[in-house]
Amino acid sequence: xxxxxxxxxxxxxxxxxxxxxxxxxxxxxxxxxxxxxxxxxxxxxxxxxxxxxxxxxxxxxxxxxxxxxxxxxxxxxxxxxxxxxxxxxxxxxxxxxxxxxxxxxxxxxxxxxxxxxxxxxxxxxxxxxxxxxxxxxxxxxxxxxxxxxxxxxxxxxxxxxxxxxxxxxxxxxxxxxxxxxxxxxxxxxxxxxxxxxxxxxxxxxxxxxxxxxxxxxxxxxxxxxxxxxxxxxxxxxxxxxxxxxxxxxxxxxxxxxxxxxxxxxxxxxxxxxxxxxxxxxxxxxxxxxxxxxxxxxxxxxxxxxxxxxxxxxxxxxxxxxxxxxxxxxxxxxxxxxxxxxxxxxxxxxxxxxxxxxxxxxxxxxxxxxxxxxxxxxxxxxxxxxxxxxxxxxxxxxxxxxxxxxxxxxxxxxxxxxxxxxxxxxxxxxxxxxxxxxxxxxxxx
Amino acid sequence: xxxxxxxxxxxxxxxxxxxxxxxxxxxxxxxxxxxxxxxxxxxxxxxxxxxxxxxxxxxxxxxxxxxxxxxxxxxxxxxxxxxxxxxxxxxxxxxxxxxxxxxxxxxxxxxxxxxxxxxxxxxxxxxxxxxxxxxxxxxxxxxxxxxxxxxxxxxxxxxxxxxxxxxxxxxxxxxxxxxxxxxxxxxxxxxxxxxxxxxxxxxxxxxxxxxxxxxxxxxxxxxxxxxxxxxxxxxxxxxxxxxxxxxxxxxxxxxxxxxxxxxxxxxxxxxxxxxxxxxxxxxxxxxxxxxxxxxxxxxxxxxxxxxxxxxxxxxxxxxxxx
Numbered sequence: 001x002x003x004x005x006x007x008x009x010x011x012x013x014x015x016x017x018x019x020x021x022x023x024x025x026x027x028x029x030x031x032x033x034x035x036x037x038x039x040x041x042x043x044x045x046x047x048x049x050x051x052x053x054x055x056x057x058x059x060x061x062x063x064x065x066x067x068x069x070x071x072x073x074x075x076x077x078x079x080x081x082x083x084x085x086x087x088x089x090x091x092x093x094x095x096x097x098x099x100x101x102x103x104x105x106x107x108x109x110x111x112x113x114x115x116x117x118x119x120x121x122x123x124x125x126x127x128x129x130x131x132x133x134x135x136x137x138x139x140x141x142x143x144x145x146x147x148x149x150x151x152x153x154x155x156x157x158x159x160x161x162x163x164x165x166x167x168x169x170x171x172x173x174x175x176x177x178x179x180x181x182x183x184x185x186x187x188x189x190x191x192x193x194x195x196x197x198x199x200x201x202x203x204x205x206x207x208x209x210x211x212x213x214x215x216x217x218x219x220x221x222x223x224x225x226x227x228x229x230x231x232x233x234x235x236x237x238x239x240x241x242x243x244x245x246x247x248x249x250x251x252x253x254x255x256x257x258x259x260x261x262x263x264x265x266x267x268x269x270x271x272x273x274x275x276x277x278x279x280x281x282x283x284x285x286x287x288x289x290x291x292x293x294x295x296x297x298x299x300x301x302x303x304x305x306x307x308x309x310x311x312x313x314x315x316x317x318x319x320x321x322x323x324x325x326x327x328x329x330x331x332x333x334x335x336x337x338x339x340x341x342x343x344x345x346x347x348x349x350x351x352x353x354x355x356x357x358x359x360x361x362x363x364x365x366x367x368x369x370x371x372x373x374x375x376x377x378x379x380x381x382x383x384x385x386x387x388x389x390x391x392x393x394x395x396x397x398x399x400x401x402x403x404x405x406x407x408x409x410x411x412x413x414x415x416x417x418x419x420x421x422x423x424x425x426x427x428x429x430x431x432x433x434x435x436x437x438x439x440x441x442x443x444x
Numbered sequence: 445x446x447x448x449x450x451x452x453x454x455x456x457x458x459x460x461x462x463x464x465x466x467x468x469x470x471x472x473x474x475x476x477x478x479x480x481x482x483x484x485x486x487x488x489x490x491x492x493x494x495x496x497x498x499x500x501x502x503x504x505x506x507x508x509x510x511x512x513x514x515x516x517x518x519x520x521x522x523x524x525x526x527x528x529x530x531x532x533x534x535x536x537x538x539x540x541x542x543x544x545x546x547x548x549x550x551x552x553x554x555x556x557x558x559x560x561x562x563x564x565x566x567x568x569x570x571x572x573x574x575x576x577x578x579x580x581x582x583x584x585x586x587x588x589x590x591x592x593x594x595x596x597x598x599x600x601x602x603x604x605x606x607x608x609x610x611x612x613x614x615x616x617x618x619x620x621x622x623x624x625x626x627x628x629x630x631x632x633x634x635x636x637x638x639x640x641x642x643x644x645x646x647x648x649x650x651x652x653x654x655x656x657x658x659x660x661x662x663x664x665x666x667x668x669x670x671x672x673x674x675x676x677x678x679x680x681x682x683x684x685x686x687x688x689x690x691x692x693x694x695x696x697x698x699x700x701x702x703x704x705x706x707x708x709x710x711x712x713x714x715x716x717x718x719x720x721x722x723x724x725x726x727x728x729x730x731x732x733x734x735x736x737x738x739x740x741x742x743x744x745x746x747x748x749x750x751x752x753x754x755x756x757x758x759x760x761x762x763x764x765x766x
Contacts, residue, residue, distance in 0.1 A: 092729045099517050116732070120518045269713070270603040270624030406731050416713035420624060444531075444733070 050340035051104035053081040055090040062298075062360030069356060070347045076340060079104075098122050103332040105341035111326040112398075112405050114148055114157045119402040123156035124331040129342050130155060140349075143395055144366040147326055158345045161354070161363035162324040163294040164391030165219045167315075168382070171308035173209075173288045177202050181310070184384045186394055188316035193227075193255065196289075196315035200265035203288035211265040213281065214291040215256045215419055216272040218412075219323040221249075223291075226396045228252040229318035235440065239401030242411070242436040245429040248318075253418060254425035261421045269419045279303075293325050294363055294388045301381070310382040313394070321396040327363050364389055407439045511738035518732065528739035539740070541715065542723040545630065549719055550698040552634040553641070557694060558687070560638060561645035566679075568646070569653045579650070583643035590640065594707035597636045598623065626716040629709055633717055636704055641697075645690045652686035653679070684763040692755055696748055720744060 058064040058080050067078050081104045083090055091110070097103040098117075109117065117123050126148075137145050141162075148157035167182065174181055179202050183191050200211030214220050221244060222233040230248040235241065243249055259266035267287065272278040279296060281287040283305045291314060300309065314322050329348070331341045347353045354365035358373045365371060371392065376385040398404065411432050417423040475483070486493075511528055515521040532539050568579045585593060600608050601622035609619030622632040660678045669677065702721040705711060711718035711726075720740070728737035 095517060095729055095732070120516065120732075122518060268603065268621060268624070270621035273624055273712075274598060409726065409730055413712055413715050413718075416624070417626070420621075420626070420713065422626060422714070 048337075048340075049077040049079050050106065050337050050344050051079045051081055052106045052344065053083055053094075053104040054108045055083050057083075062357055062362040065360065066348055066353050066356040067344070069352065070344055073347070073352070074343065076343065078344060098332060098334065101334045103334050105335040105337045106329050106331060106344060109157060109328050109330050111147065111159070111328050112400060112408070114328055114330070115150070115400045116402045116405055117330070118150045118152075118154065118156040122332055122334075124333050124335065124338055125154040125156060126158065126331070126342070127153070127155040133346065135346070139368055140366040141368060141371075141392055143392075143397065144326060147397070148328065157328045157330040158349050159366055160327045160329065160349050161357060161365040161367075162326055162392065162395065163363045164324040164388050164395065165217065165223060165291055165293050165322045166311040166313060166387055166391065167289050167291055168282065168296065168300070168309055168311050169289040170203075170282070170285060170287075171310050173203055173285065179203070182312035184310075184312070184387070186313050186316075186320055186387075186390065188320055191312070191315050193315050193317045197259070197263055197265065200259065200289065201263060204265045206264070209286045209288065210267050210281075211287075212259060212289040213266055213272065213278050213287045214259065215266065215269075216278045217291045217293075219293070219325070220256055220291060221253065221415075222323040222396060222398050223314055223321065224252040224256060225249040226321050226323075227314065227317045227319045228255075231319075233323075233396060233398055235399045235401075235404060235407075237399050239399050239404060240437065240440050242407065242429075242433050242440065244411070245433040245436075250425045250429050253415065253429065257418045257421070257425065260419065269416065282309075294361070295325070297361055297382065305381070308381065311384050311387050313387065313391070321394045322391055323396050323398065324364075324391065326397075361385065361388075364392055401440065403440050403442055407436045410439060411436055507738045507741060510735050511742050513735040514733075515735040515738075516732040517728065517734035521735070524735065528736045529743070532736070532739055532743060538715075538718075538723060542718050542720050545716070545718055546699060546701070546720040548630055549634060549637075549701055550695065552631070553637050553698050553701075554691070554694050556634065556638045557642050557645060558690060561642050561649055561690075562683075564642065564646045565649035565653055568650055579647070582646055585640045586643040588640075590703035591707050593640055594636065594704050597632075597639075598708055601632055623709055624713050626714050629713060629717045633701075633704055633708060636708070637701065640704065641694075645694065648690055649683065649686055652683045656682045681764045685765055688755075688759050688763045692752055695751065695755070699744065699748055 052067065054063060056063075058067075064080075067080070070076070071078055083093065090108075091113070094103070094107060094109070109123075114123070144159045144162050147159050149155055169182060171181065179199055180190065182199075183189065196212070203209070203211035214224075225244055225248060226233045228248045228251055230243055230246055230252070232243055234244045234249070236243055244253070260268055267278075267281060272281070276299070278287070278290060279292070279299055280303075282290045283300060283303055285307060297311075313320065329345055331338050331345070335341055348357075349365075349367060351367060351370070354367035354370035355373065357363055357365050358370040361374065364374060371389040374385055374389045376383050411429070414428045414432055418425045418428050510521070512523060512525060513521045514524045514527075564582055568575055568582070600606050603609060603619065603621040603624070606619075606622075608622070612619035620628040622628045656679065660682075661674055664674045664678060700721050701719055702725065705717050705719055705722050706725075709717045711722050721744075724737050724740045724744070727733045727740065
């Protein structure tokens, strides 16, 4: 015979459910980072293979080809870790893995976050390995090589190369509209901001297609503010000032918004917020010119951009530069097989790996000499492929600090108000300046 | 020589002479029948208890501790006392903003979901051909992946070629740019969440309707009560325990809305759909402020707890258990 000590009533059950529901609001935030003993233990396990995590699917990519080449050459196995995709999904996974000490031996990392993770000592200092193996920085493009050099002197990531941003344009659309093609070099003749607006107007057919699409690419803030005369771009060199709120930055952002709001040559914001929606508009020939990184070239080729298209520099104004996205990989301090990871990174960054990346048109390798092989083959799009290589001389980078990512997460959502015309660039950027600079100072 | 006092089952005790460790024979302690039953009971619930302690109570306690630290989730975790709570409650404008957005969502989601669920439950309660098919169809979104639903609805809301604006256009009007408008993004989210969530309360209300004895309706009919009066005087009062349960659970889940917003708007445009849990997630995983995020979680716990208690206290004014 059972003993019932407490009477179970409907009220008890409902009360319990309410309490359980409220308790489920609490996160399991037991993150204090892996202990050193855990890291050491992990380092002793499974020393044979090297685990590698990228944020894109690897199958059929140039990166996969390079890894296969490494495996063949070295005989060392590489394990590819499945990833959820780019953006916050990937970053959340990386941070969780770092906190749990279960991170792979090599991880792709956003160039925006290298400084942050380095300040938290999450990435291995590669300087001793560079010195041990006699790797000469002179063999690499200096801005790319030096990107991972931290203020502490540590060298915490390897930038395999750079993906410059250029204007991709539909050659057939230009010919159909009887418009001269943009320059095939970094000349500003006939390719200023005013020229760009006029060309975009000529390409636009109301209700059918737009002449240009720029503002959905995150590199537009740096590129167009620098080209408008704001030498350092979004942040000051020491990363403490929010320069985008300066008049040149404000004017650049407003000019980008006005392509939609005033000139009606750019799709409204709602059409380009989904992933790849802008790219697909270009492929569908509903956009004549689009500002994108070098990596988008392969997306266009894989996804049926079967018309004639080419690339041109961004339009010039006071300056003529473009922001590239660096292809960064790091070896976490919790990596099980740091030595194997270093060997793979050396291969990818060296002459053999760089040649594979250059031939595949994935990015401009940091390794000097490889960039020269970046040319169009047999009439393939884009014909002016070498512009990506020459973009290295027109490169501009954001001045990152460990706080810039947080700052960006505050000001960038506010730009939505500018893009939709609910506020002006001046109202938004000057309005958030104080808050952004507090964040940049490290205050919280 | 050692002495030991042993408790016997009959409650008496006796002195045992211990002649030393080498010669002592071990015997299991004799327990009362009640104690044995208690132990058996604990053994039965032990597997679940371990899980609850390890995966619920443990993390909850750790998050409470973390909320008093400056943990970044990676390295440091220094004690900062009430700093996180103080900053949240006195200096964080975004905290207040996201709380208001969440209340906006709750105020839109709960009445619409409950109203629609009641209407559907009443329809599905009728004996009609194909009613089982309708019940299944209405419940189907509940068991569908929220990411898939959100992506499909994003397509529905597409401003230029989305079916919704096409439909609005058929009536000669221009549909809004749903997900990129600070005015329309939250209503769009509420529409999706109602569609997604209406199936569950509908099923619960249907069960509640089926539990109302038919004899009440027959008696009311004999007395000449109209359909509306039968609904007002019999159906609604006897459904109030079910409605009360659903109100509490819907309130709790509404305050924790995340998936739809994460996929459809990421809190945009211009933070207009930035709700509490999404902001908490950003602090934890984007800003590396795990301590701050934990404090947010505990404040949410208190908010939900206080409102649940209030609802509990107020039930005596409108819930009929008999």
